[in-house]
Amino acid sequence: MLYPILAVVFGIAALVWSADRFVHGAASMAKNLGVSVFIIGLTVVALGTSAPEIVISTSAALSGSPDLAIGNAIGSNIANVGLILGITALIGSLPIHRQVIREDLPILIVITLVTGGLLFDRDLDQTDGIILVAMLAVYIYFLVKHKKTAEEPEGNEARLSETAEELEDESLTNIQASFYFVSGLIVLLGSAKLMVWGAQEIALSMGVSEAIIGLTLVALGTSLPELAAAVSSTLKGHHGLAIGNIIGSNIFNLLTVLPMPALLAPSALEATILTRDYALMLALTLILIILPFVGKRGHITALKGVFLLSLYVAYYVVLYQSQVASI
Secondary structure: OHHHHHHHHHHHHHHHHHHHHHHHHHHHHHHHOOOOHHHHHHHHHHHHHOHHHHHHHHHHHHOOOHHHHHHHHHHHHHHHHHHHHHHHHHHOOEEOOHHHHHHHHHHHHHHHHHHHHHHOOOEEOHHHHHHHHHHHHHHHHHHHHHHHHOOOOOOHHHHHHHHHHHHHHOOOOHHHHHHHHHHHHHHHHHHHHHHHHHHHHHHHHHOOOHHHHHHHHHHHHHOHHHHHHHHHHHHOOOHHHHHHHHHHHHHHHHHHHOHHHHHHOOEEOOHHHHHHHHHHHHHHHHHHHHHHHOOOOOEEOHHHHHHHHHHHHHHHHHHHHHHHHHO
16 A cells, blocks of 8 residues: 555656646747747647646546546546635635636536536547547637737636746747656656556555545646646736636646546446536536625635635545445
8 A cells, every 4th residue: 555655646746847847848849939928828838737637637548547537637626626726715815807707717617517418428438528629629719819809818818828928938948948848748657657556556455436536636636736826826916817727727627638538448437426526516616606796796705715625625525425335
């Protein structure tokens, strides 16, 4: 049991380090080739911040553990809202821009509902994966078109642009960028495989399903970059970016992470994935629409953060009780 735990801990640390290195190298390479900051944000940065989840999901699917991959995608979204947004709100009240309420949150809700429709038959197959990837293409196209008409982007595109600009300020030479890119990718792939092995062994030793490990341990580990980004943005006074980071991450998790098990290892889902885990993910997404209009309007306050954290803790209690009941 010791070695699997060490594998997960080391794997998480290596994932976070290598994802940052990979994104920095890729963004610098694109910038050196003359690609605009915004396009870098939409592609390299947006996909790069979900790199840990994408690589873990791919590795798990190829290792014959699609439940672990699916649990990782849904569990990460639950952690982003319940845990990360809850903690961030405790640090400072988060104002929610009008554009986020009018556009970004509705887009996330639509994508979440479509995902639920695809999962409703409790079967995640290649057709579902293709639909999710097609939605990703439409979403990126929407962001590109919106950038052309919006003078001051406030939502997810603002988050991506500012993150890309920060990377541009620390640009690398072509040789340095290539080294960052290659070394980051190698460590990213290796650490993902190590983490998946550790998670599989822990699930086997504890007698719990791989989906549970994906929903908890793996989801928490791969959500660390989002937690760091949200806390850092809030401490710097970029409150809008903190929320944009969470919403953007949830969108890309559903459209880039979930398709991996669908395309590589189509499988039937555990009933609880839909009735318990997806249901909570949807509920938390809908709550995000309601919270700005409750109490201090247009803000996620510390009290609201406590509420989100309470839901997250309650979810873990339910997971624990379900495992005890199954023994």
